[in-house]
Amino acid sequence: MANEATSSSSAVSSLQQEQQQDEEELMLYGAGSGWVEARTSCEHLNSLASDLSHISTPDTPCFRCQHPAENWLCLCCKDVFCSRFVNKHMLQHYQQKNHCLALSYSDLSVWCFSCDAYLDVQAIGQLRPVYEIAHLLKFGEAPPFRTMECLQVSFSQAGS
Ligand SMILES: [Zn+2]
Ligand SMILES: [Zn+2]
């Protein structure tokens, strides 16, 4: 009585080995030059304006001296003032009203006068919405925050 088990398990061999650890290390080291360290927390975020979904466009002139470009948006009252390299109206605004949070329309960085430091808009969740809107107004497209999500989507679609 031959009792042969003929069910052979088919070995699926997937040969998808990627050796990219060296490339990733190179990418990390390459991104380090010229980076200004930004704070990932700030105690003054409770002074942010409640509604930052409507802000002035990046070409809005300074509310005091009409300086036309590279101004700062006060994130507490949404007024626009010129930088410390022009007539220091954003700095004066902080000194007069204690509005310490400002977004630069020249490079979209966020500065806290009270912390005397730049703030990391990607790490601080309360700053991301207004940063995204400012980026949209300045460049006509959203900032590349969602790169990781896009990569994951295209990854799952890749297996046909
Ligand atoms: Zn000014
Ligand atoms: Zn203000």
Ligand SMILES: [Zn+2]
């Ligand atoms: Zn602060």
